[in-house]
Amino acid sequence: MSENDPLRAALRAWTAPEPSAALDERVRAGFRAARAPSAAGALDSLRPAPVGFRAARALSAAGALDSLRPAPVGLRAARAPSAWMRFWRARVSVPVPALAAVLLLVAVVWLVEIRPAPPALRQPGLVTRLEATGFQPLPDGVALVEDVRQ
Amino acid sequence: VEDVDADLLARARLGDEAAFLTLYRRHRTPAFRFAYRLTSSSAAAEDIVQECFLALLDRAAFDAKQGSLRTYLFGIVRHLAWKRSRLLERETEEIDDRVDGADPLREVLESERAGVVERAVAALPLLQREALILFEYEDLSLEEIAGITGADVGAVKARLFRAREALRRRLAPLLAPCPEGSCG
Numbered sequence: 001m002s003e004n005d006p007l008r009a010a011l012r013a014w015t016a017p018e019p020s021a022a023l024d025e026r027v028r029a030g031f032r033a034a035r036a037p038s039a040a041g042a043l044d045s046l047r048p049a050p051v052g053f054r055a056a057r058a059l060s061a062a063g064a065l066d067s068l069r070p071a072p073v074g075l076r077a078a079r080a081p082s083a084w085m086r087f088w089r090a091r092v093s094v095p096v097p098a099l100a101a102v103l104l105l106v107a108v109v110w111l112v113e114i115r116p117a118p119p120a121l122r123q124p125g126l127v128t129r130l131e132a133t134g135f136q137p138l139p140d141g142v143a144l145v146e147d148v149r150q
Numbered sequence: 151v152e153d154v155d156a157d158l159l160a161r162a163r164l165g166d167e168a169a170f171l172t173l174y175r176r177h178r179t180p181a182f183r184f185a186y187r188l189t190s191s192s193a194a195a196e197d198i199v200q201e202c203f204l205a206l207l208d209r210a211a212f213d214a215k216q217g218s219l220r221t222y223l224f225g226i227v228r229h230l231a232w233k234r235s236r237l238l239e240r241e242t243e244e245i246d247d248r249v250d251g252a253d254p255l256r257e258v259l260e261s262e263r264a265g266v267v268e269r270a271v272a273a274l275p276l277l278q279r280e281a282l283i284l285f286e287y288e289d290l291s292l293e294e295i296a297g298i299t300g301a302d303v304g305a306v307k308a309r310l311f312r313a314r315e316a317l318r319r320r321l322a323p324l325l326a327p328c329p330e331g332s333c334g
Contacts, residue, residue, distance in 0.1 A: 006325040007318055011286050014267040016183040023182070023196045027174055028167075030204050035165045 278313035
């Protein structure tokens with residue numbers, strides 16, 4: 001788009017205001033609050049350090065600024081969350097492929113090791129029951145064979 | 151310039167208020183302008199700028215070898231503006247209709263030219279809006295915008311193209327050639 005582009009000329013009609021003096025005071029107060037000995041650690045806990053130049057992505061990925069909210073005079077530093085609250089608000093970023101691999105591994109281990117073995121199938125067949133109460137063995141040679149047809 | 155910023159930032163982190171204020175004054179206006187144009191609100195822009203410089207103070211990792219502090223700050227401003235935008239979108243979903251539903255010619259007649267441009271820019275989707283603002287108002291290069299937004303240069307070009315096309319449609323009454331002698 002050239003300098004003579006009518007769109008560019010139209011866009012130039014919109015000017016932004018200057019920042020107010022009140023903002024300067026807020027930022028100055030915020031600096032002093034952040035540098036105060038009692039608050040220095042509080043700000044540290046609020047802002048994990050992103051790495052790299054692309055601040056937006058880094059801050060976004062780390063959730064570095066999620067816990068921050070605008071405050072009138074930058075006194076957020078005095079409101080350090082407790083360790084318990086930090087625990088509940090803690091976030092962990094896990095790459096999807098790693099998560100999928102872990103889930104797959106857990107599933108395989110469960111199938112192989114933990115899953116209960118299927119019950120053994122009963123073979124259909126005859127059941128022999130013996131009732132030996134009162135059984136007396138015959139003495140040798142006294143067996144008698146009778147013909148019942150007579 | 152980058153060395154000066156890096157030096158000021160290092161001293162500010164050690165507690166040197168004068169260095170911090172010098173750094174702040176060097177960059178507050180572009181940061182505020184960008185935040186204002188993204189949010190269309192002075193109050194929101196001031197909140198964002200304050201957050202931005204406090205975030206810079208402690209442990210935000212600025213590396214002068216990878217780019218200017220100005221573009222680094224723009225990245226933080228952008229992040230904060232996006233966060234605000236997401237919060238607002240939960241409350242209202244009519245942002246994109248602010249201009250389309252209106253009669254552009256009537257707006258030109260009834261309101262200031264700047265106001266019409268502001269509303270037209272504000273009605274752009276956020277990705278297009280930030281690319282346009284950084285390119286047109288902050289004079290950043292496509293590579294710098296790509297660095298700030300985390301997109302590649304081709305994507306930035308495409309967003310700029312779409313933003314311009316939308317603005318040409320919406321601002322058509324402003325862009326029409328003036329009859330001779332009638333344009334101030």
